Amino acid sequence: MISRFSIISRLIILLPILYSSCDQPQSDANALEEDMGLSQDATLDLMIHDQELDLTDMMISTSIDASMLIDMAVNLSPVATCDVALGGEPWDNMVVESPLGIEAELMSISLDQLPQEIDISSLPSLFAGLIAYMLDIPIESLGGSLQKEVILSKGMLGRVVAASFALGLNTPSGVDYLFLRRGLHRYYHCDKDFPLTLDGFKNNIFDYSTANFTEHDSIAKCGPRRILSHPELGVYVAETLVDGMVRETEILLEGRRNDGNLDFIIYNSLGQLSDRTRFPTVRAGSEVMASSPYVCTSCHLNSDQEMNTTRFDLLFPEVGPCR
């Protein structure tokens, strides 16, 4: 499914190419060629391919006038990009995701030994659930094996899944689950084009400034939490209050993925997109910095024992450190 969001972000990138290539295809191709070090033929191929994609997108969005889309595209706020890690407050505890340098590690892992068809029939349900989540494939259609080329067609998260299988060859589970978690943490936010600031979220996705929140005694945060649920739009916002101030805003997005799962977003106290957040532990008064989205998936999950499946689509868990 192509979302309005991705149509718009593509338009931003493609419109200049679309317009200039109609006027002066030759000189533009040369400029691009210099910029990207591409041969002229390859550049033209790219442009033609992009124009086709762009026109298909426009046809799909027949209900939206193209000039309106251009207006909206110009005003979109910046989103996470994969060339920089998001980072955040320092980790005050050791978590799986805290070691730096995954980018270089990922590129150095050879995929040559990985078979074309990878047997996943004996993966534990949680591992299979997380892999399906990273590939955005519904858990029911995952089946007993995965094709290497399907995995590698899924961007940086796909690359991480492939590398985790390569590292896990000849181990009992068949996958390096810790590497998988580190890769999810590093590439999830940019893969999903999340806006870099809370203002950007309100601009690009949903402006909830005037919506009514209800206050909860949170069993997840062990304190007051303001919650806004908007099922029609598939947006759920939870603000953790500490001393009357919002310490973090955690957001669930529903209905935006192929696999039917939720997306998980955090903005910190300064309104910046973050890949970590604080949760209390069961020991009264103690807290840990936890990595996102992994920590979110650990509570917002539905495990089906009979089907042996795990999905991450539970909106309102009923367990937390304070219950």
Ligand code: HEC
């Ligand atoms: C320790 C378990 C736990 C973790 C981890 C967790 N949640 Fe939750 N979440 C809950 C519980 C329990 C609720 C129900 C409300 C409450 O008690 O706070 C909830 C509710 C929510 C809601 C409101 C949902 C609604 O229906 O309105 C949002 C939004 C949310 N969580 C986002 C997140 C995000 C984003 C993450 C990851 C950063 C996350 N949660 C991690 C347990 C958790």
